[in-house]
Amino acid sequence: xxxxxxxxxxDLEGCTGCNxxxxxxxxxxxxxxxxxxxxxxxxxxGCGYCVDRCPEDVMWMTERSEPLALPVAEPLxxxxxxxxxxxxxxxxMSVNSPVCPCAPxxxxxxxxxxxxxxxxxxxxxxAMTGMRGGCKIYCVAPTLRLLKAAGHExxxxxxxxxxxxxxxxxxxxGSELDGESGSWLAEDLDVxxxxxxxxxxxxxx
Amino acid sequence: MSxxxxxxxDFMPSDYAPALRPRxxxxxxxxxxxxxxxxxxxxxxxxxxDADDLGRIRRAAAATLRAVDMxxxxxxxxxxxxxxxxxxxxxxxRPYVEMIKTIRDLVIERTGVKPRLRLAMYRxxxxxxxxxxxxxxxxxxxxxxxxxxxxxxxVPIETRIGxxxxxxxxxxxxxxxxxxxxxxxxxxxxxxxxxxxxSFVMSYARMETRSVYHANFGNRSSSILPRxxxxxxxxxxxYVFSCVLRTSPTGVIDVQASNDLYEIDRTITADxxxxxxxxxxxxxEIEDCVAVWDGGRWGxxxxxxxxxxxxxxxxxxxxxxxxxxxxxxxxVEPGGAGAGEQLMNPAIRGIVVNxxxxxxxxxxxxxxxxxxxYVVGQEQAKLWRQDASNxxxxxxxNVEPTFDDALEAAQHRGATDKVxxxxxxxxxxxxxxxxxxxxRSRASAVSEHVESELLPMWLRQRGLEGxxx
Numbered sequence: 314x315x316x317x318x319x320x321x322x323x324d325l326e327g328c329t330g331c332n333x334x335x336x337x338x339x340x341x342x343x344x345x346x347x348x349x350x351x352x353x354x355x356x357x358x359g360c361g362y363c364v365d366r367c368p369e370d371v372m373w374m375t376e377r378s379e380p381l382a383l384p385v386a387e388p389l390x391x392x393x394x395x396x397x398x399x400x401x402x403x404x405x406m407s408v409n410s411p412v413c414p415c416a417p418x419x420x421x422x423x424x425x426x427x428x429x430x431x432x433x434x435x436x437x438x439x440a441m442t443g444m445r446g447g448c449k450i451y452c453v454a455p456t457l458r459l460l461k462a463a464g465h466e467x468x469x470x471x472x473x474x475x476x477x478x479x480x481x482x483x484x485x486x487g488s489e490l491d492g493e494s495g496s497w498l499a500e501d502l503d504v505x506x507x508x509x510x511x512x513x514x515x516x517x518x
Numbered sequence: 519m520s521x522x523x524x525x526x527x528d529f530m531p532s533d534y535a536p537a538l539r540p541r542x543x544x545x546x547x548x549x550x551x552x553x554x555x556x557x558x559x560x561x562x563x564x565x566x567x568d569a570d571d572l573g574r575i576r577r578a579a580a581a582t583l584r585a586v587d588m589x590x591x592x593x594x595x596x597x598x599x600x601x602x603x604x605x606x607x608x609x610x611x612r613p614y615v616e617m618i619k620t621i622r623d624l625v626i627e628r629t630g631v632k633p634r635l636r637l638a639m640y641r642x643x644x645x646x647x648x649x650x651x652x653x654x655x656x657x658x659x660x661x662x663x664x665x666x667x668x669x670x671x672x673v674p675i676e677t678r679i680g681x682x683x684x685x686x687x688x689x690x691x692x693x694x695x696x697x698x699x700x701x702x703x704x705x706x707x708x709x710x711x712x713x714x715x716x717s718f719v720m721s722y723a724r725m726e727t728r729s730v731y732h733a734n735f736g737n738r739s740s741s742i743l744p745r746x747x748x749x750x751x752x753x754x755x756x757y758v759f760s761c762v763l764r765t766s767p768t769g770v771i772d773v774q775a776s777n778d779l780y781e782i783d784r785t786i787t788a789d790x791x792x793x794x795x796x797x798x799x800x801x802x803e804i805e806d807c808v809a810v811w812d813g814g815r816w817g818x819x820x821x822x823x824x825x826x827x828x829x830x831x832x833x834x835x836x837x838x839x840x841x842x843x844x845x846x847x848x849x850v851e852p853g854g855a856g857a858g859e860q861l862m863n864p865a866i867r868g869i870v871v872n873x874x875x876x877x878x879x880x881x882x883x884x885x886x887x888x889x890x891x892y893v894v895g896q897e898q899a900k901l902w903r904q905d906a907s908n909x910x911x912x913x914x915x916n917v918e919p920t921f922d923d924a925l926e927a928a929q930h931r932g933a934t935d936k937v938x939x940x941x942x943x944x945x946x947x948x949x950x951x952x953x954x955x956x957x958r959s960r961a962s963a964v965s966e967h968v969e970s971e972l973l974p975m976w977l978r979q980r981g982l983e984g985x986x987x
Contacts, residue, residue, distance in 0.1 A: 319904060337669065360906040366643050374904055409850040410733070414881040415907045447907025448641060448879035450668055451848075454729035473671040476683045478726035481734035485679060490742060495981060497711070497840070501736030504843040504851055 315387070315418055316380040317443065319359035321352050327371030334363035334372060336474055339445035341436030355381065356440040362449065385427040385441045386418045397425035404462035405483050407505065412455045415447025424456055428463045435460070435467075435475060454479045522948050524550040526941035527567045527610035529814025530652045532875065533644050536898040539873045542812040542921065542939050543948045550946045551954045553767045553823045556961035557796050563769030565613050566945060572616045579620035579761065579773040586759045586775045588628050596691035597625060597633040597758070602721040603640050605699040605763065606649050607815040609944055613770045615653045617763050618697050620773075622659065625695070633695065634662035636688055638721035641879040643667065668725040675753065677746035683724035684747070689756055696760040696779065700786045702794050703819065706832035706845035706860075707732070710790055711741035711980065714762065714783035718753065719744040733848040738840055748779065762786065766793045767824035769944040784985050791976045792987040795838055796961075796968050797825045802833040803960045804865050806934040807953060808925065809889075811874040812941040818880055820940035823947040827940045831863050831885065836972070840979040862888035867932025870894065870924045871915075876901040882908050890931055892916045892924035 321342070323334075330348025342356035343363060350363075354377075364372045389397065401408050401421050413419035419442045427441040435456055439445040444452050457467050458479035467477045482501055490496045522543040531538060542548065554560050564574040591597055599621055605614035618635065625633050635655060639645040646665020650656050656663050664687060672683040688694065698717060702708070708716055719731045719740075731743045747753060761775040762782055766789070776782050809830060813820035818828040828846075829837070835845045843851050846860045861882070866889040873894070885891075886908075893899045893915050903912040918924035929935055936956055939948035949957070977983050 319906070358906065361904065407849055410848055412733070412848075414883050415879075415909075417883065417910060443909075446909070447881050447905075450641075450725040450879075451729050451732045453726050455733050455848075457726070458734075473669075476672050476674075476724060476726050478681070478683060478724075478730060479734070480680055480682075480730050482736065482739050485742070488679070490679070496742050497736070497738035498742065501739040501843065501849075505736060505849045 316382050317357070317359045318377055318380050319361070319374045320354050320357045320377050320381075321359070321361070321363050322373055322375050323350060323352065323367075324371040325349055327369050329369055331368060333366045333368060336472065337362045337366040339436065339449045340439035341434070342440065358439060358443050358446050360446045360449070383418070383441065383443050385423060385430055387423060389423065389426050393426050393430065394422065396429045397422045400425040400429055400459060400463055404458045405481070406455060406458060410455060413442075413444040413447075413452035415445075416443040418442065419444035419452065421455065421459070424452075425459050428459055428465075433460070433465050522548040522550040524943070524946050526813070526943045526948065529610055529942060530606070530648065532648055532814065534642055534875045534878045535814060536873055536876070536895070536901055539894065539921070541941065542810055542872050543941055545921065547950060548937070548939065548948050549951055549954050551949050551957060552946045553797070556800065556957060557793070557965055559965075560768045560793055561766050561771045563766070563771055563945060565609065565770035567609055567769075569612075572612060575613050575616040575770065575773065576620045579617045579775070580624060582773050582775040583621065583624045583761065587777050588625065588758060590758050591625065591629040591631050591693055593630050595631060595693060597631050598636045598688065598691040598694040599633045599697050600636045600638060600688050600694050600717070600722060601697045602638045602699070602717050603645065604701060604703060604819065606653070607819060607942070608699055608701055608763070608765065608821075609769065610942065611649075611653060614699055614763050615655070617761060617773055619658055621695060621697055621761050632660070632662070634664070634691065635659045637663065637665045638685070638688065638717065639665050639667055641667065666722075668723065668728055672724040675747055675750050677750045679742060679746045682727045682730070682743065682747055684722050684727070685724055688722035689752075692756065693758045694756050695758050698760060699763040699765065700790065701765055701824075702790050703826055704828055704846075705794065705798060705837040706828060707737050709737055709741070709840060709845075710787050710838055711738060711840075712745055712783055714760070714779055714786055715744035715748050717744075718747040723747070736849055737844050737847045765824060765944070767797050767944065769824070784982060787980060788977065788982050788985040788987040791838055792968070792973055794825065795972060795976060796965055797823060798829050798833055798837055799968055799972065800957060800961060800964045801825065801830045802836070803964060804830070804833070804936070804938070804956070806865055806867050806932065807936040807938050808868040808870060808928045808932055808934060809866050810870045810872060810925070810937060810939040810941075812872040812939055813874055814942070815875055816878070816880045817871065817874040817882070817940070820874060821942050821944060822938055822940045824944045830866065830938070831861060834863055834865075838972070838976045861885050864888065867934050868892065868928030870921070870928050871898065872921050872924075873898070876905050878905065879907055882911060884910070886911050886914050890916065890928065892918050892928050894918055894921050894924050
């Protein structure tokens with residue numbers, strides 16, 4: 314998703330300030346003020362999750378008058394790609410991880426590029442890359458791992474919006490499970506060549 | 519030309535779906551192919567989408583529950599029955615609902631405690647309410663029904679591989695009962711490795727835990743996670759027993775309850791390797807076809823002969839062969855197919871979307887590029903255009919005014935008259951006559967190959983050599 318075609322809107326009069334849209338928003342586009350929700354258009358990735366979550370049914374999606382270009386997307390310039398690849402390697406991740414299948418351009422390298430470009434939180438990465446536009450689930454742990462590798466602290470914010478979890482099979486290398494029959498850990502570590510960073514970046518699919 | 523002789527189950531209307539359309543099976547040009555005609559060794563079902571059959575579900579559930587130890591539940595204590603979303607999509611959801619109701623009734627009868635129901639849903643905040651209302655569960659459970667989502671408040675669970683996070687509401691009682699179904703569903707992800715425990719890392723788990731399971735492990739080693747959670751002190755202190763709706767491609771065949779979930783899992787795995795193994799390898803034989811979506815859930819998860827569409831999509835590789843590192847994974851094997859390529863099957867020459875839930879959190883990636891996709895009706899197409907899970911889908915989909923137009927276009931461009939309809943059917947496949955003939959011609963050889971070579975290997979790879987399917 315190199316550009317965004319939809320944006321959330323709401324009827325302020327009907328907004329009760331319940332805060333659920335703010336908690337639901339994956340890109341941090343919603344802020345609350347005097348018990349009313351306000352949407353920052355430039356951060357809205359058009360996922361529609363606030364509309365689904367709104368208990369008052371006073372939110373809706375509308376087509377943008379002009380598509381919004383995402384700040385970080387392929388093709389990356391050479392310097393940014395190099396710095397992003399270094400972060401992926403530091404996080405001990407596969408350079409070919411899709412990270413977010415909902416946003417085809419939000420690969421591990423693009424997510425890393427957003428982080429080296431200034432993203433400090435999961436919400437920042439989402440707003441910069443369109444990541445978390447769909448399920449909002451499966452890209453979370455790989456992204457948290459990249460954020461932590463870049464030195465950012467992952468802390469729960471706004472109640473239960475986020476928990477710090479980015480475990481990977483690499484973390485279990487050398488544990489009692491590594492080599493335990495039936496765990497398939499040793500086999501997967503070998504196959505995916507993540508015991509040592511030997512994988513090479515593939516062309517974008 | 520007449521329509522198929524067997525209609526698929528009705529399904530629940532939903533906010534996440536387009537308006538209901540006429541069912542494909544009722545249209546001319548399709549036949550019903552019984553799965554037992556393909557594989558006569560498949561078991562007879564006890565439920566065949568007939569309301570009268572629900573009594574058999576209740577009797578089977580009651581019989582197996584009588585052997586379960588419920589002594590952990592003391593009078594005055596709280597108990598959750600934890601149910602998972604996809605059970606409500608199996609044969610219209612009624613069999614699963616009947617099993618859940620029977621669990622409640624038996625727990626009350628034997629312990630005096632009235633259990634509460636927890637509905638673990640995937641993503642949409644309206645899903646639980648829709649299920650509760652459609653199946654009138656609120657009334658049955660005297661208002662004690664709540665949904666839970668991966669974004670709800672979490673609870674830390676200390677496991678032998680570190681802290682993982684469950685959804686607090688699943689565990690907000692003194693005890694809980696795992697009310698499950700054994701549909702192998704995404705066998706290309708779960709590989710039938712401890713599938714009966716999957717709810718602990720998905721349904722009852724926070725989004726971060728689900729992400730680790732899907733994206734940070736290979737799809738063999740990811741089976742460590744549900745076991746770690748289930749084996750944890752936190753879960754074991756609360757867990758009482760499991761009750762599972764048992765299926766085969768023929769339909770619901772039984773209900774199995776036990777305090778020992780691993781015992782249930784071994785039985786189910788051995789059975790499924792044989793029955794669903796034959797179906798997935800038969801789908802792997804298909805060289806050209808048009809796939810049709812015509813149901814009330816996400817396209818990936820619509821059944822044909824008890825097997826979901828995703829299995830056809832990934833059937834180029836044997837999902838049960840654990841020497842194959844992945845059939846659908848976030849990880850890329852050196853020199854192997856990436857996640858996007860794994861979800862392309864050139865045998866699917868076209869896809870016709872008559873009706874299904876729009877993406878809504880399920881990405882189809884490059885699938886509509888690899889297989890030209892035809893959406894019936896502008897109203898449905900509009901929903902796809904707004905779907906943030908599939909930004910590419912709207913760019914490449916073809917929109918046709920009627921199902922006939924869509925099917926004709928797909929068949930013409932795909933140069934095939936073989937059609938396989940994913941319409942929620944168990945017991946039979948809704949297919950074109952040419953597809954019926956093709957499947958009949960291949961079934962016997964597939965069966966023999968599975969019995970003589972694949973099944974022994976699949977069992978051996980899982981340490982189940984002694985378990986007889």
